[in-house]
Amino acid sequence: MGYAQRVPPFVISSSGASGGTRGGGVSVSAAWSNAPYPVLVVGGDGDVVDANEAARTLFPPAEGLPPWLADAHRRPRASGTPEQGVVSGTVAGRSFEAYSSPGEGGEVVWWLVEDTGHRLAEEALRTERERTELLEEISGVLLSSLNVDRCAEVTARTAADHLADAAVVVAPAQGRRHPLTYARAGGAVTQTLARVDPSSVPGLAEALQGFPPVPTRWIDPEELADWLIPPGFDGPIDSVIIAPLPGHGIPAGALILLRSSTHRAFTDGEEAFAHLFAARAGAALSAAHLYAEQASITATLLQELLPPRLERVHGVEYAGVYRPSQDHEDVGGDFYDVHPGADASQDTFVVLGDVAGKGLQAAALTGKIRSVLQALLPLSGDHQQVLTLLNDALLTSHHTRYASLVLASVRRSEGSEGAEGQVRLRLTSAGHLPPLIIRADGRVEPVDTLGQIVGALPKVTAHSVDVVLAPGETCLLYTDGITDAHGGPLGEELYGEHRLRHALRECARMPAKAVVEHVQMLAAQWLGGGRHDDMATLAITNPATGRSTRRTAHGHDTGTTA
């Protein structure tokens, strides 16, 4: 109530004063002159008629209105109605909002309310928002890539575009050289590997060690080594920040931000932000480093486990195809090897096997088996002994993961003068599916060898069978991934040995490679998109050579050799 009663006198006195003191002298009512806000009375022509103390300390009224206020003043007069809206602008480096109220005789009274603090807060908020957006953006881009070079490139480019005029990412040394990524604002990113001395730049060596964490630091541009200046970046450098890229316990490198003297120097806020930025980038870079390291270790180990490339050895064709159960993996629980005999008179030792389980765990066991068999090569003529020794090597009390395999000793025997060459095989199954012989006339015969698996039983026994392949005939070794393929027209039928034998009738006189490709294709078709076990096939073929075809063509020759 008291407040409401006091208002009318103020209004009355103000309007009364302005009406009564018009004249040469600048005389403002007491209420105006004491107002804490600058107040201006502006005439119709835009001249300042009157101003209070606060306005006069802000700027000399004789200089006229600031342009933004003069514009605003002209507008309400043009429309003939008093402008009640708010305009804003700067006066003497401070920001004001101007409110108008109608005076007498077409004059307008302008009240100026300072909002500098508000503006600054808004600006700070906008900057923070932009930074948050930037952090989110870079996190998104970086975390979606596990490629170290790409992460360094994004880090350098984003830093150059948003934080500085140029940026350099110095990665931890690879050997004696450091990968360096240079970026200029709006320019290209260049990556090199250079032998540089981190101790030539203050703070860099510490930042590269990564642990203990060191704070972001400024350095004198004078101390900057030449190799830290991005190619194509000219002009003097005014300020430099070195921010360590903190990783997950491993150093991810350092980010160096450069600002040229044509631009303002870094502020404390920018330095703090650079630190945040470096934290995000460092996390992504170290994740990429760790991934690259793991991937390289895996690749190195897998190299040893990959199936070998097979080719013709001593007149016998060998071909193998392997499809692991996990389509994105290269290895699994099936394996095969062909160890060529020292010369054509020696046996070539062939093995195809299947380890219980799948994936890397199974692959590791295949590696062990292949190594043991390699060591046992001198004894490879005696399959029973090889299996016994292998079983002893694999037997462990920890598990009963076993392997089934087929061993084959292969030798080509050239017939006596003019006779067609035969391939003699000694086949031994150790708990494996029987090998299939594809005769030249299309018959498919399972080989009657039986034996026990290796790696789980205290003793293994096996029964070997000798087989002879005429030209055009193939011995197929395969794993149960083929016969256990679930699929077919109804979706859950087993492919089975019967279907396989039937299909192989068409493979008579085919080259080894064609046989294995054909079998894998049939299995893949049967599977459709269904899941499957590891599938391996290996064909040993006595090639239907040109010599034998010629012999068929010149049938009369046969008579002379009989």
Next chain:
Amino acid sequence: MTPYQPSGFSLTTRISSAHTLELAIRGDLDYDTGDEFSTAVNEALDAHVRRHGTALRHLHLDCAELRAIDSIGLSALLALRRRTHPAGVTLYFRHEPVYLTRMLEVTGTTEYLTERAGPAPDATRPPEERADSAPAS
């Protein structure tokens, strides 16, 4: 679309007397369920030991509702044999499906798995140790 869906796996105790235990296997005994089978069968054997001591002589595995078995499944059966045989327990397969017979034949494990066990030699050992005992080669 994956037409081949693994069915649920379960092991239930059918008969439990002092000398004979019969367990029914239902579903797939394979890569996904091998460990589950081993755990379940060991629990059943442990429970039997707690109740009857070392009196068990015959362990029947009813395979009437076994749907499929793979190499890991056979591996689990071999591990079971490592525990039961030294304890004087003989394994039997009941309602053995054709594919199981074929698998045991091909791998040469039929005789080994169902080998008749003699009287339990050392009934005092706890079951954990017995499970670990590997056959000497």
